[in-house]
Amino acid sequence: MTTDPWFVRRSVGIGWRPNSWQGWAITAVTIVAAVTAALVSRLAKAPAGFVVTVAVVATYALIAALTSRVTAPAPQHKDDVPKRDARVAPVSVAAAAASPPHPQALVVDRLTKRFGQRVAFQDVSFAVGAGEVFGFLGPNGAGKTTTVRTLGTLIAPTAGSATVLGIALAPRFGQEIRRRIAIMPESPGLYLRLSVRENLEFFAGLFSVANPQARISEALAAVNLAARADDLCSSLSKGLRQRVALARALLSGPEILFLDEPTSGLDPVATREVHDLIDGLRRRGVTVFLTTHRLEEAERLCDRVAILNTTLRMVGRPDELRAALFSRGLVVALGTPLAAADDVFASVDGISSWQIDARGRYVLTVSDPQQVAPALTRALVGAGADVESISESRHTLEDVYLELISSDVEAQAR
C-alpha cells in the first residue's frame, strides 16, 4: 500500500515515530476525505470517482508524511517544565537563598567565533560558578554580545567548546539550554502594539510557564511595574520598556540569567532597583552573567569579572585584578615637604620606592600597607613632619580596565 505513511516516510527519508493519537488523527482525516470525495463524485456523477478518492487519500498521506517531522512525539526528558518550575522559587528579591544546583554553571573552553575573516572573539576560556554574579566587560566590538548569543545557543561557535548548566553547547541541546536560561538583550524588543501583560503572556507561553498569571504578577512586582500591566508598551518610556524586558527575563525562573547592559537607559532610581534585583537573584542562587559598560556597576555587583577585547584579557575578583596590575601603595600628605625624604623612607622596612604626585603627595610602593603604615607614621613624626593623612592608594576597576584596554590599543598601534 503506497499511501501508508510509514512507507511514504521511508521513501522521502524523514524520521517519524507517530504516537497513538496522531495515528488516529491522520486515519480519521484520510477516511473523512475519502468519503467526502466519494460522495461528491457520486453527486456530480463524475466518471472517475475511484480516481478522485485515491487522489485525495494520496494527497493527505503525502501531507502527513511531509509534515510528520513537526508532529513527532516529544522524547521524555528529566528536565520537564513542570518539574523545573516546582524547583525554582518565585520571583522575589527577598526570597531565601537556594543552594546552587551545579557546581559550575558555565564552563567555556577556548571558544572562538569568526564571521568570515572577522574575529568576534577568540580562544576565550573561563568558568562561572553556580550562583555567581559574573561581570563581562569590554569596549564596543569586543565580542561581549556575540559571546552571550553563543552561550545562549543563538549562534554556533567556530571553534572551542562550552557547557551550560552541564549541558554541552551543541545545536541538538539548544532547546534544552534555552529552556533553563534567560537572555535579556540590550534592546528590549517588546511588541509595542501589545500591553505589558500581553507581552509577558506570550513569553510565558513560549517558556511553558506553569501558573502564568501569578508568575507575571510576581515578575512585574519585582521590577515595580505592576501598576502598568495593562498599558500598551508603545506608551512606555525607554526605561520602563527596559524594566518590562527584565520582567520578561525573570518570568521563567531561569537558572542562568544573561543580562546585556540591563541598566542602559535607566534613571538612577531604576538603576538602583535593578542592582537590588540582581542582589536578590544572587541570594536565590541564580547565576547572573552581566555585560556592562558601567564599571562601578560591575565593581558593586559582580563576584568576579572578565575583561574581553576579542581575546580574554583577565578574569578574577576586582581586588585580584587590581593586585595583579598595580603595586600596593600608601599615599602620604604632609603640611610641608620633607627635607630628607630618602632618609626617612629608607628607615622603614617594606618601602621599595617612592615618588611625588601632581598634588605634592608622597606615593610609596610598599609590600603590605597595613604593616608598613604604623612604622611609617612613627618615622614621619620622629622626623618632625607635619602629617595630614596617610592612606592606602586605591585603584578602581576602571583603572584596571583602562590599563588593559589602553595596553591593547598601544600594542595595535605598534
Add this chain to the structure above:
Amino acid sequence: MTFSFARLAAVAVKELRELRRNRFIVATMVVLPVIFLIVPISDLFRTAAPAAERAQVGVSLLLLLIVPVVVPAAIAAYSIVGEREQGTLEPVLTTPVSREELLLGKALAAILPAVGIAYLLFAIVVVVVRIGAGQVVVSAVWQAPNFLAQALFAPLLAGWSIWVGIAISARSSDVRVAQQLGTLASLPALGVTALISFKVLQPSIALAVILAAILAALNAIGWRLATAVFDRERLITGAQPGR
C-alpha cells in the same frame, strides 16, 4: 527536540493580537474582500442567458479564491523580517520555541483570517444568490462541486501564499521588499483561475482534485522550504553560519 502545541498556540495568539491592532492589516482584510464580493455578485445577477450561466458562475466563484491568496500574503511576508526590523525576533529566539513551532504559529495566525474571510464571502454569495438571483443561476451555484472547490482551494491557496511569504520573509532584510516579493510569488497560484476564466482549462471535479493535490504538494514543499531557510544565526547577525 520537543514539539509543543502550547508554544505554537502562544505564537498564534500573539500574532492574532498584533494583527487585530494593526490598522493597515485590518483595512486590507476589510476593503479587499468587499471588492471581491461585489464583483462576483453583480456578475451573477447580470447573467441571464442560460447558455452562458454555468461558465459565468464558475468564473465568479473562482474570483472569490483570489482573496485567500492576497489577504495572507502581506501578513506572511512581514512575519519574520518585520520582527527582525523592530527588534522583537531576538528575544523570541532566546526562548525554547523551535522554528517549526514559530513558523506554524505564524502560519496559523495568517491562515485563520484568510480562510475565515474566504468562507464568509462564499457564504454571503451563495445566500444572496439563493435569495435574489434567477433560478438558473441558483441551480448552477448550489452545486456540491462548487462547495467542495471553495472548501478545498481556499486553505490550500492561502497555505501556498503563506509559506512562500514566510520563506521570503526569512531571507529578506527589508519588509517592503519581502512584501512585494511575497505577493509576486503567490500570484502563480492564481494562474489556474485565469486559465479557467479564459476557458483554457475546463472546470471539472477531476481537475479540481488534481489541482488540489498539486497545491497540497506545493504547500508541503513550501513548508519544508520555509523551515529550511529559517536560520537563527543569519537572522540575528545577518551572517551565514560557519562563515
